[in-house]
Amino acid sequence: MRRNCLRRPIDPPPPLPDITRVSTIKIIGVTVTNKLSVSDHISSVIRSCAQSLHALCTLRHLGIDQELLQTVYRAVIIAKLMYAIASSAWWGYTTAADRQHLESFLRRDRPTVAQLAEDADDTLFSSVTHSSNHLLHVLLPEHTNHPYHLRSRTYSFKFSAQHDDRNFIDRMLSRQAYSVCV
Numbered sequence: 001m002r003r004n005c006l007r008r009p010i011d012p013p014p015p016l017p018d019i020t021r022v023s024t025i026k027i028i029g030v031t032v033t034n035k036l037s038v039s040d041h042i043s044s045v046i047r048s049c050a051q052s053l054h055a056l057c058t059l060r061h062l063g064i065d066q067e068l069l070q071t072v073y074r075a076v077i078i079a080k081l082m083y084a085i086a087s088s089a090w091w092g093y094t095t096a097a098d099r100q101h102l103e104s105f106l107r108r109d110r111p112t113v114a115q116l117a118e119d120a121d122d123t124l125f126s127s128v129t130h131s132s133n134h135l136l137h138v139l140l141p142e143h144t145n146h147p148y149h150l151r152s153r154t155y156s157f158k159f160s161a162q163h164d165d166r167n168f169i170d171r172m173l174s175r176q177a178y179s180v181c182v
Helices: 039-061 066-082 096-105 113-130 135-139 168-181
Strands: 024-027 030-033
Touching: 030 039, 039 066, 039 096, 066 113, 096 113, 113 135, 113 168, 135 168
Parallel strands: none
Antiparallel strands: 024 030
């Protein structure tokens, strides 16, 4: 026995509003253009870091201890630059001009932004390769087994000659393969 009185007509969904195309989008705090460029983001982060640097200069003129200023500098300026710009996910999408822009901002500091990014990549890759529970571990290629042991290897993954340096895993595997050859 059906109860037709309980059936309600289903209203169609409302029409979608006009969707406009945009040339940039902010993804987890990183501005990316429609050409997968992070140049706009780098410019805005450097502007923000310059403002923070001005605040640190003001604190220095007020007599704050130099060691404390260095700690604040690393915690604020370097942390801002490392988040998303020199992180493993976005570093591959920076151009030579972007990297030069970052280096010119940090002209007095050592290590360079490239070295900071490389250290962050190495740390992440080490944790990915040594932990089978890591989220990125499934993206690693198969292990290779060599019946001979002519030299020590830094890793035992199959290496493909075709790789994309914008991809973190490919970039790290090619860097590791290159370091073995040198």
